[in-house]
Amino acid sequence: MNPMTMPLAAGAQAEWRRAQARVHGLDLPPSALAHLLGEPAFHAPGSQGATGSPTPAPYPLVRVAEETPLFLEGAPARSIYVVQAGNFKTVLTGEDGYEHVLDFVTRHDVLGCDGLADGHYASGAVALEESWVFALPAVDLPHLGSQWPQFHARWQAAMARQLARAGEKTWLMATVGAEKRTARFILLHARRMAEAGQSTRRLHLRMGRRDIASHLGLAHESVSRSFSMLADMGLLRVDNRDIEIVDSEALHNFALCTRGYPEAAPRRRASAP
């Protein structure tokens, strides 16, 4: 069977199985934390010999079953988590029970940072599939940062990246057009998958239409319609949760123009007959 056509779920499973094996093989010395955050080509634990404390910290690797919350909004934020395998959604549950999806989180991303502000998680995290996370006690963070500069840099960069992504998310939702919003979502998602080393053209969405709709602030029917529209335009090929970006440039052009330009800039209109 062609790997391009086989169900991607199987590939994902194999992927986290590999990731799991690698994590176990590391034996989890604290000096490898930078690697867990995505440090490329990092090795030689204890190379900074003068750091003392040769005993590796017993930070636990936690398994989270599908549809299971890793932590709930408002809970005491005792740990932050580095995703090793699998995917999560972060949610904000309204007082009326409505669940708003803030973001989708994948490998090497950090969960629970927003809890470091006042000691309580500002959002909850739910696994979209069977996942593994690496738990770091919040009280150890200052120590880790000061003792391993590499970790400090990685840790700071991870939070900064989250901030930048949050900005992109706001930008994403600032569009009125449902199709443009969906197109932007696909582009951002594809870029994140590319950063994680996945294919740039094909991507498998781990979340349902309902979650996407919640994330984008749309009705799930509108998301479905938008996918169909983008497919009819020849920009995408949609097969349930498998997306293929057919014309990347055209997709960018379509998604990037905001709308009725308030001032300056020529007017363009994407009218498809």
Added chain:
Amino acid sequence: MNPMTMPLAAGAQAEWRRAQARVHGLDLPPSALAHLLGEPAFHAPGSQGATGSPTPAPYPLVRVAEETPLFLEGAPARSIYVVQAGNFKTVLTGEDGYEHVLDFVTRHDVLGCDGLADGHYASGAVALEESWVFALPAVDLPHLGSQWPQFHARWQAAMARQLARAGEKTWLMATVGAEKRTARFILLHARRMAEAGQSTRRLHLRMGRRDIASHLGLAHESVSRSFSMLADMGLLRVDNRDIEIVDSEALHNFALCTRGYPEAAPRRRASAP
């Protein structure tokens, strides 16, 4: 003249004048950085005293004129900034020239954090009024964090707070109704002003309708209409950029219910005859 009725612009000016004086009086020892980030009742140990000695921490206090960018999107991120007085907007300028307002930033907030990810600012910052910021070189951050634990904690909390706020922003924009979105914006803004020590009921918006609209993803006419609607409902009192929250509880009830609850939760509808 009653401070509640006098033009707030004068109050704001007096405010930053006080802030400026305070900052200059501190003489900027690095150990006071935590205070700059909002540490309450912090006194600098071993500060050098006289204003004439240029020895301690030559971190500059920068003045930014109204409508002037502090830094541009994509520029090399050599410093992060702590706002001492005034207000900023952070913007994401699209390739088509459209300026999307990501956030409004006020005193004790940090600007430029998103540039720590890859060394380039992910968003630009423009002063809404004459403002002063304290510039911290990015290369000094690890040193500062490891040397002054109090600064490390404050710094981490500041970034975490930004993340939590980013989540709230996403939540804000997940609503369809323009009036609900505007109501949520007012609530969040009021809370931030309250955290900064301002009045909870009265607030003066430093930004124009166009900026609010860009931030909320609406047309500026819709923002104007929403304000009028909320005023007609008896929730707000709107006089140009001066907002008074008349019925805080009702405003919360109106803003917090998401909309047509997708599943579970009873259906409510805010129909105003």
Added chain:
DNA sequence: CGTAGGGTTGACAGCTTTCAAGAAGTGTGG
């Protein structure tokens, strides 16, 4: 085999955007 859940598509009502014009406040120059 039948049910349940997710995804897609259609039709209508409602809301928002857009276009257009007027009102109010501000700054400049005579």
Added chain:
DNA sequence: CCACACTTCTTGAAAGCTGTCAACCCTACG
């Protein structure tokens, strides 16, 4: 001091788009 231009804010009316409701297809699962 006034007039003028300029910007911002507000309001009105029509067109377009999205949410809602409803139906149907498909797959997974018991």
